[in-house]
Amino acid sequence: MILYFSGTGNSLAIARKIAEAINDQVLPLTEAVQQDLTNEQCIGLVFPTYDFNMPPAVRTLVPQLKISKEAYVFAVTTCGAQAGNSLWTLRRLLRQKGIELAYAHKIRVPDNSAIAFGRNPNEQAWKFERFAFRLDRIIADIRGQKHEWHFAWWSLAGGIMGWSFLENGMWRTFHPVVNEAKCTGCKTCARVCPMSNIAVEEKAHIGDNCTICLACVHVCPQQAISTNGRETLKERQYRHPDIKLKDLIKR
Ligand SMILES: Cc1cc2nc3c(=O)[nH]c(=O)nc-3n(C[C@H](O)[C@H](O)[C@H](O)COP(=O)(O)O)c2cc1C
Structure with a gap:
């Protein structure tokens, strides 16, 4: 089961592509927390990066999930460029539940927050083609139930940027x-x-x-x-x- 959180569809589209490739289904994270998913052998989490970290909603929802410690758990975060500490935070939250994050990766897509800076996210559609190879690799890794974290280590840059965004009231x-x-x-x-x-x-x-x-x-x-x-x-x-x-x- 692939659980997703998505505002403008990037994360939903990636979740669907992975689901199609591994013959699985997608479920909104907001609904997933109301279900018992302990029988699922494979759990995916797909969500955006906000301010170099996990969206606050995802941080609140993940601890509520009922998933098996035996499941293969993978995560993909969608972001404009920098995933910061998004995947690291997820790894930490899962670990607090006794669950190991087996695989984590980021994928670059149009930055929907560009609109907040007077820029046009639609002009970043080139990222779909540019990073299609990365999605293919992520899918192949997940299909093979690979154990590997990319971008799931704590990053100083992510920590500083996330902190300054919050500190500055961004x-x-x-x-x-x-x-x-x-x-x-x-x-x-x-x-x-x-x-x-x-x-x-x-x-x-x-x-x-x-x-x-x-x-x-x-x-x-x-x-x-x-x-x-x-x-x-x-x-x-x-x-x-x-x-x-x-x-x-x-x-
Ligand atoms: C409030 C906010 C903060 C964001 N911060 C980052 C960021 O720190 N780094 C980044 O690369 N992208 C950032 N983005 C861009 C999103 O991560 C990206 O567009 C994502 O794919 C949106 O996913 P969705 O379409 O599933 O909602 C931010 C977007 C929003 C709305």
Whole structure:
């Protein structure tokens, strides 16, 4: 079973590709924590890197998983460039449950947070072709149940960057903000939010449990949700090309 967390579909697309290759299924991490997965012989975790580490939501969910200590457990993190301490944190969290992470790797994909800096994630589509060989290798490794960690050692650069991001309040800076004048109350944001953290009455309201996946910013048909004080432009809204809006809904 391949468990995933995904805001804009990169991690879901990678999870699906691995699942297809090893004849397995995907399951959202948010649902996986409600199930007993102790009979699964192979558990995969696919999730994005945020601020050189694991998304806070994934950090909260992983300790709740019911998985076997005998299972082959692998992880892949999707990231724009640097996985930092993402996989190291996962290894540590699993170890606290007595579970060994057998295999870990990162894969570079378009950076969905580029929108927060006024850049266009869609212009990074070249990464799909450039790093396709890496995904092929990851799949071959997982198929062979290889034991190998890449990027699962603690990294000083990742530690410093993650710390400075938090220290400088960058996390709060990226928090999505709803422009009520533009919001039509269509609920698309609420449907895709993997945290079920958006309530819509007349207008969308983002609750206190935001993990900053930016799904809402990228899917809003009115471009009414912004981050880092940047106006959201339609052409900068991103979703993995293989992932449809309905795939992001009701996960
Ligand atoms: C808040 C936030 C922080 C991010 N931080 C990093 C980072 O530290 N390093 C990196 O390479 N990519 C970073 N990214 C980019 C994502 O890891 C990348 O786009 C990922 O594939 C998104 O996955 P998803 O489409 O499954 O949500 C960040 C994205 C967000 C939203």
